[in-house]
Amino acid sequence: MPRYLLSVYGPAECTEFGAYPSQEAMLQAFADTGAFNERLQRDGHFVFADGLEPATTATTVDGQGAKPVFTDGPYLETKEYLGGFWVIEAADLDVALTLAAEGSKACRGTVEVRPFRTAESFRALLEP
Amino acid sequence: MTDPTVEQAITRVHHEQWARVVAGLARRFGDLDVAEDATAEAFVAAAERWPREGVPPNPGGWLATTATRKAIDRIRRESQRDAKQQAAWIMYDDTPPEPTGPVEDDRLRLVFTCCHPALALEARVALTLRLLGGLTVAEIARAFLVQETTMARRITRAKAKIKAAHIPYRVPSADDIRERLAGVLAVVYLVFNEGYLASEGDRPVRVDLTDEAIRLGRLLRTLLPDDGEVAGLLALMLLTDARRPARVSRTGELVTLDEQDRGAWNRTLIVEGNALVRERIEAVATGGGLPGRYQLQAAINAVHTDAPSARDTDWSTIVALYDRMVLLDPSPIVRLNRAVAVAEVDGPGVGLAEIDRLAGVLDGYHAFHAARADLLRRLGRGGESRAAYDRAIGLAGNPAERAYLTRRRDQLAG
Numbered sequence: 001m002p003r004y005l006l007s008v009y010g011p012a013e014c015t016e017f018g019a020y021p022s023q024e025a026m027l028q029a030f031a032d033t034g035a036f037n038e039r040l041q042r043d044g045h046f047v048f049a050d051g052l053e054p055a056t057t058a059t060t061v062d063g064q065g066a067k068p069v070f071t072d073g074p075y076l077e078t079k080e081y082l083g084g085f086w087v088i089e090a091a092d093l094d095v096a097l098t099l100a101a102e103g104s105k106a107c108r109g110t111v112e113v114r115p116f117r118t119a120e121s122f123r124a125l126l127e128p
Numbered sequence: 129m130t131d132p133t134v135e136q137a138i139t140r141v142h143h144e145q146w147a148r149v150v151a152g153l154a155r156r157f158g159d160l161d162v163a164e165d166a167t168a169e170a171f172v173a174a175a176e177r178w179p180r181e182g183v184p185p186n187p188g189g190w191l192a193t194t195a196t197r198k199a200i201d202r203i204r205r206e207s208q209r210d211a212k213q214q215a216a217w218i219m220y221d222d223t224p225p226e227p228t229g230p231v232e233d234d235r236l237r238l239v240f241t242c243c244h245p246a247l248a249l250e251a252r253v254a255l256t257l258r259l260l261g262g263l264t265v266a267e268i269a270r271a272f273l274v275q276e277t278t279m280a281r282r283i284t285r286a287k288a289k290i291k292a293a294h295i296p297y298r299v300p301s302a303d304d305i306r307e308r309l310a311g312v313l314a315v316v317y318l319v320f321n322e323g324y325l326a327s328e329g330d331r332p333v334r335v336d337l338t339d340e341a342i343r344l345g346r347l348l349r350t351l352l353p354d355d356g357e358v359a360g361l362l363a364l365m366l367l368t369d370a371r372r373p374a375r376v377s378r379t380g381e382l383v384t385l386d387e388q389d390r391g392a393w394n395r396t397l398i399v400e401g402n403a404l405v406r407e408r409i410e411a412v413a414t415g416g417g418l419p420g421r422y423q424l425q426a427a428i429n430a431v432h433t434d435a436p437s438a439r440d441t442d443w444s445t446i447v448a449l450y451d452r453m454v455l456l457d458p459s460p461i462v463r464l465n466r467a468v469a470v471a472e473v474d475g476p477g478v479g480l481a482e483i484d485r486l487a488g489v490l491d492g493y494h495a496f497h498a499a500r501a502d503l504l505r506r507l508g509r510g511g512e513s514r515a516a517y518d519r520a521i522g523l524a525g526n527p528a529e530r531a532y533l534t535r536r537r538d539q540l541a542g
Contacts, residue, residue: 002294092296093246094304115293 001089003047003116004096008109010083014054019083019109032106040088045099051084083109087116134179141187142171143343146262148188149195151234154259154297160241160287162199164259170195235260236351237297243312244295251286252315258283260347261340271337272322309352313361313422316344320365324372325526338369356411359404360423366401367429370394382532386438398433405430424453443472460489468499476506494523498533510540 010019020026040046060071074081086103090096096113104111117125146167153163170191184190242255253272257263263271269279289295300308323337345362352358374388383389408416408423419427428449435441450466464486471479480503483496490496501516517537524530 092294092298093244094296094298094300096294097246113293117292121292 001091002096002118004088004090004093004100005112005114005116006086006088006096006100006103007082007112007114008084008103008107009080009112010109012055012079012081018054025108029106029108033103036103036106037086039102040086040099045088045090045095047087047089049084049086052082055081131179134183137183137187138171138174138178141174141183141191142262145188145191146171147235147238147260147347149191150259150262151238152192153195153199154238154241155234156196157199157203158297160259160290162202164287166195166199166202167191167262169198173198233351235347236299239312239348239351240299240308241290241295241297243308243315244290245308245311246293246295247286247289249315249318251282251289252311253318254279254283255286256315256344257319257340260344263336263340267336271334309355309357312348313357316341316348317361317365317422319344320368324368335372338365338372341365342369356408356416357420357422359408360420360426363401363404363408363426364422364429366397366404367426367433370397370401370433376528380528380531381535382526382528384532385432388438390437393433401426402430402433419452421453421456424449424456428453441472443469447473460486461493461495464490464493464496464499471503476503479503480507492523494520494525494529496520497523498529501533501536505536505540513537514540 015021017023017026020029037046037049040049055074058074060073060075062069062071084107088096088099090099093113093115096115100111100113149167149170150160150163153166154160157163173194174187174191178184238259239256242259243252247255250272254268257268257271258265265280265283266276268283269276272279299305319337320341323334323339323341342362342365345358345365348355348358349362370393371385371388373394374390374392375383377383405423405426408419409427412419412423428446431442431446431449446469447466450462450469453462454466464483467479467482467486470482480500483500483503486496497516497520501513501520504510504513504516514537517533517540521530521533521537524533
C-alpha cells in the first residue's frame with residue numbers, strides 16, 4: 001500500500017507551551033492527536049509518528065568533504081519549521097488527504113502530504 | 129488529396145471517441161502516459177489508413193483496439209516493467225470497473241482525476257483539455273499563450289504527480305462528489321471564459337476554447353444527466369455562446385448586450401439552452417433542491433435571450449435572480465453584476481451607490497470602472513465618467529473591450 005509522510009509545520013517562534021497559545025490548548029491538542037493516532041492504528045494506517053524538539057536544537061551535518069562540518073541550527077532558515085510527522089499507509093491520495101485533514105485539526109497545524117517512493121518508481125529511476 | 133468526407137469523419141470521431149479511448153486505456157493500464165500516447169498513436173494510424181482503406185464500420189471500436197495494441201507494444205518495449213506485470217495487463221482483458229462511484233463510465237473517472245484538487249488549477253485545465261478534449265499540447269499552449277515546452281512540462285509534471293502521489297482513478301464517493309464536481313465545473317467554465325473573454329492576446333474570442341468547453345459540458349451532461357449544476361453550466365455556456373455572432377463588431381469592437389443585433393444570435397443554441405433552463409426550473413419547482421450558481425446564471429442569461437429587444441428585458445427578474453446568487457456567493461463580482469441590474473430597475477443613481485460600496489475590493493478590476501463610467505455618464509457626470517473610462521481602459525486586457533471603452537469615452541460630451 002502507498003506510504004505518505006504527513007509533516008506538520010509550525011511557527012519558529014514558540015511560547016513556553018510550544019506552538020500553542022496556552023497550556024490548556026497544548027493539552028487539548030495532545031489529547032486530540034493521541035486520539036487521532038489511535039484511530040490510525042485501529043484502521044491500519046499507522047506506520048510511525050512523533051513530535052520533534054524545536055528547530056533550535058537541530059544540528060546540520062555535511063559529511064561530503066574530507067572532514068564533516070557541523071553547523072548549529074536547521075538546514076533551512078525559515079519562519080516555520082517541521083514540528084512533527086506521521087508516516088501512514090493509505091490506499092490512495094484521497095484517503096491520505098482525508099487523514100491529513102483530520103490530523104491537521106487534531107494537532108492544530110498545517111500538514112504537508114508527500115508520497116514515499118515505491119519499488120516501481122525506484123525501478124524507473126534505475127532503468128530509465 | 130485526402131477525401132474531405134474522411135477528414136470530417138476523423139474530426140468527428142476524434143471529438144466523440146478521444147476521451148473514451150483515453151479513459152478506457154487509463155483504467156486498463158493504470159497509466160495516463162501510456163493511455164495518452166497510445167490514443168494519439170491510434171489517431172495517427174487512423175489518419176494514415178482510413179483515407180486508403182475507408183472508415184471502418186465501428187470507428188470507436190477500431191480506435192480502442194488499435195490504441196490497446198499500441199499500449200501493449202509500448203509496455204513490452206519498456207524494460208522496467210517486469211514480465212509478470214506485463215502478462216497481467218496483456219492477458220486479462222477489461223477488468224470490470226470497481227463499483228465505487230454512482231456512475232461507471234471511465235470518462236467520468238478521468239474527469240475527476242484530471243480535475244483533482246491536489247493539482248494546481250492551471251494543471252487541471254491543461255490535463256482536461258489534453259486527456260478529455262484531445263487538444264494537442266501545441267493547441268493548448270497557443271490557447272493559453274505560453275510556450276509549447278512550458279505547457280508540455282506542466283502536463284508532464286501533473287501526470288507525474290498523479291502517478292507518484294497515487295491520485296485515484298475513481299469517481300468520488302457520494303459524500304465528496306458535490307464538492308469535487310464543483311471543482312470540475314469550475315475548470316470547464318474557466319476554459320469557456322478564457323475563450324469567450326480572452327483576457328490576453330489579439331483575438332477577442334477564442335472559438336476553439338469556447339467550443340471545447342461546450343463539448344466538455346455536453347460530455348458531463350451525458351455522464352451526469354441528473355445533476356442540476358451540470359445542466360446549468362451547459363445552459364449558461366450555450367446561451368452565452370449564442371450571442372457570440374453579435375458580440376464583436378466588424379471593426380473588432382465589443383458590442384454590449386443592449387446594442388447587439390439580436391437577429392444575429394444563434395437560435396439553435398438558444399433553444400437548446402432554454403430547454404435546459406426550463407428543465408431545471410421544473411426540477412426545482414418539484415422539490416429538486418435549490419439551484420446552484422450555474423443554474424441561476426443560466427436563468428439570468430435566459431431572461432436576456434428571451435427579450436425581443438434590450439428595452440423589453442425583464443430586469444426585475446434579473447435582480448431577483450441576482451439576489452439568490454448573492455446568498456450563494458456574496459463575492460464582490462456578483463454584487464457588481466447585481467448593482468448593474470439594480471440600476472436598470474431603480475435608476476443609475478441607486479446602482480451607482482451600490483457599486484461605489486465595492487470600490488475598496490474591486491479597484492483593480494476593469495469591469496468595475498466600466499460599470500461606474502456608464503452610470504456616471506447616464507447621470508450626466510461627464511468628468512467623473514471620463515476618469516472611470518480611463519481606469520477601465522488601462523485595466524482591460526481584451527482588445528475588443530478596450531476599443532469599445534475608448535469609443536464610449538470619446539463620445540462623452542466636453
